[in-house]
Amino acid sequence: MNGVKLTLRALHHGERALERRLLAVAQRHRTEHEIHHVSRDLARWSREHAARLAEQGRHYGLDLSGPAGHLPADALAVLRERAAVAMGRRREAGLLLLHDLRSLYLSAAGNSVHWEMLAQTAQATKDTGLLALVSSCHPQTLRQVRWANTMIKNLAPQLLSGL
Amino acid sequence: METSVDRIAEPWGPRTPYGSGARWPARTDMYLRPGTGPDEVERWVPAASVLHSNGDAMDIAVARGRIVGVRGRAADRVNRGRLGPKDLFGWQANASADRLTRPLVRDGGELVETDWDTAMGRVVSRSKRLLERQGPGAIGFYTTGQLFLEEYYTLAVIARAGIGTNHLDGNTRLCTATAAEALKESFGCDGQPGSYTDFDHADVIALFGHNMAETQPVLWMRILDRLEGTDPPRLVCVDPRPTPVARRADVHLAPRSGTNVALLNALLHRIIRNGRVDHEFIEAHTVGFEELTARVRECTPAWAARICQVPAASIERAAELIGGAERLVSTVLQGVYQSHQATAAAVQVNNLHLVRGMLGRPGRGVLQMNGQPTAQNTRECGANGDLPGFRNWQNEQHVADLARVWNVTPETIPHYAPPTHAMQMFRYAEQGSLRMLWISGTNPAVSLPELARIRRILSQDRLFVVVQDLFLTETAQLADVVLPAAAWGEKTGTFTNADRTVHFSGKAVDPPGEARADLDIFLDYAARMGFRDKDGAPLVGWHDAESAFEAWQRCSAGRPCDYTGLSHQKLREGGGIQWPCNEQAPEGTERLYTEGFTWAHPDVCESYGKDLVTGASMEPAEYRSLNPGGKAVIKAAEYLPPHEDTSVEFPLQLITGRTLYHFHTRTKTGRAPQLNAAAPEVWVELSAGEAAQQDLAEGDLVEVATPRGAVRGRLRITAIRDGMVFLPFHYGYWDTAEGHRPGGDSGRAANEATITDWDPASKQPLFKTAAARIGLVERAAGTPAPAPTTTASAPAGTGGVPSTTGGPQAVALHTTEGRP
Numbered sequence: 001m002n003g004v005k006l007t008l009r010a011l012h013h014g015e016r017a018l019e020r021r022l023l024a025v026a027q028r029h030r031t032e033h034e035i036h037h038v039s040r041d042l043a044r045w046s047r048e049h050a051a052r053l054a055e056q057g058r059h060y061g062l063d064l065s066g067p068a069g070h071l072p073a074d075a076l077a078v079l080r081e082r083a084a085v086a087m088g089r090r091r092e093a094g095l096l097l098l099h100d101l102r103s104l105y106l107s108a109a110g111n112s113v114h115w116e117m118l119a120q121t122a123q124a125t126k127d128t129g130l131l132a133l134v135s136s137c138h139p140q141t142l143r144q145v146r147w148a149n150t151m152i153k154n155l156a157p158q159l160l161s162g163l
Numbered sequence: 164m165e166t167s168v169d170r171i172a173e174p175w176g177p178r179t180p181y182g183s184g185a186r187w188p189a190r191t192d193m194y195l196r197p198g199t200g201p202d203e204v205e206r207w208v209p210a211a212s213v214l215h216s217n218g219d220a221m222d223i224a225v226a227r228g229r230i231v232g233v234r235g236r237a238a239d240r241v242n243r244g245r246l247g248p249k250d251l252f253g254w255q256a257n258a259s260a261d262r263l264t265r266p267l268v269r270d271g272g273e274l275v276e277t278d279w280d281t282a283m284g285r286v287v288s289r290s291k292r293l294l295e296r297q298g299p300g301a302i303g304f305y306t307t308g309q310l311f312l313e314e315y316y317t318l319a320v321i322a323r324a325g326i327g328t329n330h331l332d333g334n335t336r337l338c339t340a341t342a343a344e345a346l347k348e349s350f351g352c353d354g355q356p357g358s359y360t361d362f363d364h365a366d367v368i369a370l371f372g373h374n375m376a377e378t379q380p381v382l383w384m385r386i387l388d389r390l391e392g393t394d395p396p397r398l399v400c401v402d403p404r405p406t407p408v409a410r411r412a413d414v415h416l417a418p419r420s421g422t423n424v425a426l427l428n429a430l431l432h433r434i435i436r437n438g439r440v441d442h443e444f445i446e447a448h449t450v451g452f453e454e455l456t457a458r459v460r461e462c463t464p465a466w467a468a469r470i471c472q473v474p475a476a477s478i479e480r481a482a483e484l485i486g487g488a489e490r491l492v493s494t495v496l497q498g499v500y501q502s503h504q505a506t507a508a509a510v511q512v513n514n515l516h517l518v519r520g521m522l523g524r525p526g527r528g529v530l531q532m533n534g535q536p537t538a539q540n541t542r543e544c545g546a547n548g549d550l551p552g553f554r555n556w557q558n559e560q561h562v563a564d565l566a567r568v569w570n571v572t573p574e575t576i577p578h579y580a581p582p583t584h585a586m587q588m589f590r591y592a593e594q595g596s597l598r599m600l601w602i603s604g605t606n607p608a609v610s611l612p613e614l615a616r617i618r619r620i621l622s623q624d625r626l627f628v629v630v631q632d633l634f635l636t637e638t639a640q641l642a643d644v645v646l647p648a649a650a651w652g653e654k655t656g657t658f659t660n661a662d663r664t665v666h667f668s669g670k671a672v673d674p675p676g677e678a679r680a681d682l683d684i685f686l687d688y689a690a691r692m693g694f695r696d697k698d699g700a701p702l703v704g705w706h707d708a709e710s711a712f713e714a715w716q717r718c719s720a721g722r723p724c725d726y727t728g729l730s731h732q733k734l735r736e737g738g739g740i741q742w743p744c745n746e747q748a749p750e751g752t753e754r755l756y757t758e759g760f761t762w763a764h765p766d767v768c769e770s771y772g773k774d775l776v777t778g779a780s781m782e783p784a785e786y787r788s789l790n791p792g793g794k795a796v797i798k799a800a801e802y803l804p805p806h807e808d809t810s811v812e813f814p815l816q817l818i819t820g821r822t823l824y825h826f827h828t829r830t831k832t833g834r835a836p837q838l839n840a841a842a843p844e845v846w847v848e849l850s851a852g853e854a855a856q857q858d859l860a861e862g863d864l865v866e867v868a869t870p871r872g873a874v875r876g877r878l879r880i881t882a883i884r885d886g887m888v889f890l891p892f893h894y895g896y897w898d899t900a901e902g903h904r905p906g907g908d909s910g911r912a913a914n915e916a917t918i919t920d921w922d923p924a925s926k927q928p929l930f931k932t933a934a935a936r937i938g939l940v941e942r943a944a945g946t947p948a949p950a951p952t953t954t955a956s957a958p959a960g961t962g963g964v965p966s967t968t969g970g971p972q973a974v975a976l977h978t979t980e981g982r983p
Contacts, residue, residue: 032590033919034926037806038777044803091595147777154580154587157329158300162596 004121005060011114012053012064018107019046025100027080031088032097035151042147045140056133094159098152105148112141166977170248171841171969174823174953175384179979182393184364187385191244194251194975195224195232204231209735211658211666213309213651214249214826216533217379218660220739221246223652223671230254230652230671239738241359241664247380249826251975252838254652256831262633263647264676274645279677282644287691289627293598303330303588303597306546307604308338308535311656311668313711314681315544316718317703319551321685324569325694325702329577330597332548333541334605336585337928338534341500343542344925345509345531347770348798349517350756351763353542353553354723357492357528358741358753359662362386364526367488369399371512372498373532376407377823377954399481401426402498403818404889405882406955414481417884418471420816421503421805421932427511428802429467430482432459434518439486441520448759449517450790451797458799470802485515490526497534497820502931506924507775507800517797523757530661537658543724544715548582552722553769556581557783568718570696584926593620601629603681608637608903609828609895612917612928613871618904631684634830637895637903648681649674655708657734663741667734682708723762764793775800778923805932806920813934815888817869819913823954825893833898837973844949845876845911848889849937851959854880861963862943869935872915873908879948882959888935
């Protein structure tokens with residue numbers, strides 16, 4: 001069971017990291033309205049995934065912390081949003097956006113690979129509880145990947161050629 | 164029988180009851196300028212209405228070179244002679260003294276009159292310079308839902324193959340983008356499944372966020388006549404306001420804003436659980452039913468009741484009516500399209516019909532409505548974020564086929580990503596990569612959300628703004644070049660309503676001064692730019708409306724919106740005909756999907772669909788494996804909480820909307836005296852309970868504020884749901900001292916306060932999901948709110964508020980066959 005425990009831990013870490021990244025992107029790109037709003041919706045999925053992974057972890061004697069608190073409206077958050085508004089009228093901000101979408105894509109894709117590992121192992125070991133968790137969460141991770149990919153496809157031509 | 168009625172006081176006129184399955188009786192409505200008798204009319208010119216999406220057929224009365232009135236066409240399938248108040252009175256705006264009559268250019272910061280050569284010269288030289296320095300991505304076109312088919316098609320060819328830009332969209336993004344997206348998601352392709360004649364047969368009519376009485380008054384007359392006849396249909400109404408529809412409904416659900424998906428999932432839950440599904444239909448014609456069943460398994464009425472804040476029993480009652488219907492017609496409009504999770508909710512209405520097998524037969528239809536008169540053509544012609552003729556930008560064969568029609572190489576037509584939607588175009592302009600924006604027939608400085616931002620974008624020195632319009636609108640005042648356009652009645656063309664009925668609209672009089680038809684302006688631009696096809700011939704090879712129509716017919720051939728069986732002459736002489744109209748269906752097609760969902764096949768579908776929550780595009784291979792045989796797709800969606808919810812600081816839900824007497828930003832209806840007088844000034848609606856809590860009363864001057872901005876207006880207390888504040892969105896600044904912006908901190912345009920957020924799938928901006936607070940500015944001192952009393956803004960209490968009337972200037976004549 002050690003391998004499953006390690007993977008659960010890594011994925012739990014990955015989902016929490018993705019949630020933080022999505023929320024940070026939402027703030028940093030306050031003037032990219034679709035990115036801002038959808039990132040926050042997608043962060044909710046990662047938050048739920050982390051909570052459910054922590055719950056699942058208990059069956060394996062793992063003590064994974066619960067979900068992170070809401071990203072506080074701290075000085076950094078305020079700064080990020082102000083910077084977004086100040087930068088929002090510059091074409092160079094487009095490069096930063098593409099960079100951030102790329103990192104979201106990679107982060108979500110990394111999580112997806114971990115879900116895949118868990119799914120395979122759950123089937124092999126007939127771990128129905130784990131399989132149910134993967135079946136319910138992995139599709140959402142794939143949707144996060146596709147979203148980042150679609151946004152990159154749609155935005156890159158204008159942001160890179162319009163510099 | 165002849166009846167004279169004040170159509171401001173009685174917007175829907177006299178009744179002509181009829182029973183289920185019967186033909187809607189004719190009633191011919193006529194309004195002529197007071198003092199003009201029918202015998203003085205020299206010519207009647209066929210046209211159709213342009214101040215809503217219903218497509219009411221009419222004749223324009225001409226005397227001594229001027230329009231003097233209108234009369235409905237009794238033979239036409241859409242309205243059987245009836246006209247709405249805006250049809251009856253709106254034409255007067257054409258003759259306003261403040262029409263634009265000469266082109267304007269900005270010199271030394273001021274707009275000054277000039278000639279066409281100078282104005283077009285500036286547009287052309289800027290276009291060429293940007294193409295050379297930056298490429299086609301520097302140029303964008305933002306058009307409308309109010310031009311004619313011939314004009315959109317010409318513009319689409321210019322933008323997509325002439326300039327080669329991906330940036331062409333219509334303000335239809337604000338009104339009908341979700342309708343198109345929902346149809347594409349469910350049926351693989353745009354195209355209204357149902358027909359207005361379905362109302363003649365229906366036993367249950369469900370209206371979702373659709374105040375039909377005010378947005379399509381003639382269609383509402385059809386329902387009113389059914390309600391007065393034998394076997395009246397029962398109505399289900401979902402609307403937070405006490406609309407005329409809600410007052411006649413058997414079940415009225417007034418949910419919290421932003422919760423439509425929760426409500427619809429609960430309806431689907433009940434219908435599936437109670438076995439009210441047509442398994443044979445589902446098996447033969449759909450994919451995805453299992454996923455829907457799983458998705459709504461936990462969505463009980465009690466669950467939805469907590470989210471939507473409506474009684475669970477009412478949801479159950481609505482599900483019983485919809486589930487028990489033999490002939491169900493559903494309609495959908497802005498209460499869904501402009502609200503949170505727009506496409507997801509609109510798709511669930513399609514799902515109600517798919518699981519019940521309620522499509523393709525008389526009285527069984529979905530009508531995903533449009534807001535504007537010619538929005539359907541914006542969509543068909545590829546001026547609304549799709550390729551012309553409902554071609555799929557992700558399908559190389561479709562792009563090659565379009566390239567063949569235009570005689571260009573496929574690479575000429577941008578198809579590396581979906582055509583850019585309007586909100587993204589404004590973002591590109593804000594961010595600086597879009598440098599020229601040509602706006603035709605729309606007024607974003609009043610109609611887009613968060614107006615302070617829109618004014619900032621349009622005022623930038625680095626953005627070259629061209630505005631083509633009838634009047635010096637708020638937007639035109641911010642332009643670098645203003646092109647004076649001819650109005651409806653001053654030019655020839657065709658357009659298509661919300662049930663696929665195509666009408667001819669003729670030129671009755673000359674445009675004022677040097678104003679020119681929008682088509683002629685586009686043709687002139689194409690000629691000056693020297694656009695060529697791959698053999699060096701002119702890319703735009705047509706020269707007038709009729710030849711433009713013929714070019715469009717070639718583009719539409721074999722497509723779902725096939726126009727090959729139509730012609731200007733056939734439409735002029737015979738009245739409205741529904742597409743597809745071709746050799747196989749020379750008289751048009753009443754209902755789509757009578758024999759399955761052929762346009763959903765992977766090889767022919769317009770779209771492979773999107774994720775309803777994230778907006779991510781599906782890839783061709785994914786779609787093919789999901790739906791190899793081309794069936795309707797039952798697409799489930801989870802409920803998500805709204806993006807901007809109420810808080811201690813902003814405790815009210817703000818929704819904006821329409822009133823019966825105005826259209827869009829009042830450029831025409833504000834200039835028609837009877838319509839203007841019926842709703843002369845912005846107002847604010849609140850429920851009696853909410854007003855009491857805030858210590859506010861009818862007529863108080865209040866301020867509605869959000870983090871974006873504030874609006875001032877007098878308060879009308881209505882039976883709107885508690886916790887909600889309503890603002891009509893029509894009012895701007897052209898008739899105020901400031902001209903295009905608020906004088907002080909708070910404005911008159913509802914969009915000062917709205918949020919910039921859009922549905923990820925349809926990209927339609929959300930005007931019905933924001934949080935606001937309200938505060939008193941000044942007590943009423945006996946002055947009531949300037950809101951109509953005949954509509955959803957009717958006062959809740961009695962007394963103190965005079966009824967809305969139009970007086971002798973608003974009396975129209977109605978002719979019906981004598982009844983016993």
